[in-house]
Amino acid sequence: MTKSLRSRNGVVAESWEEPAALIKEEAFPKPLKRVERKAQEEGGEMWKKITDEDIQEALFCQSVQKPPGPDRLGFKAIRLLWD
Numbered sequence: 261m262t263k264s265l266r267s268r269n270g271v272v273a274e275s276w277e278e279p280a281a282l283i284k285e286e287a288f289p290k291p292l293k294r295v296e297r298k299a300q301e302e303g304g305e306m307w308k309k310i311t312d313e314d315i316q317e318a319l320f321c322q323s324v325q326k327p328p329g330p331d332r333l334g335f336k337a338i339r340l341l342w343d
Contacts, residue, residue: 265278
């Protein structure tokens with residue numbers, strides 16, 4: 261028996277497409293309004309302000325137990341290659 265996937269507000273994903281939509285919504289949430297507004301004001305170039313320290317902090321706060329992504333590299337491998 262498999263469990264049904266439910267959204268945060270309790271709606272059950274019934275069709276084939278709904279679980280994918282729920283997972284996408286959780287994995288890739290919409291940015292906060294103030295962040296989105298600031299990105300628009302600055303011409304969508306906020307990515308230029310990301311520093312190596314920001315990337316390192318994001319990388320090293322993740323669990324090495326997470327499965328690898330499509331590139332087949334897990335956080336443990338990327339951490340070993342960071343320097």
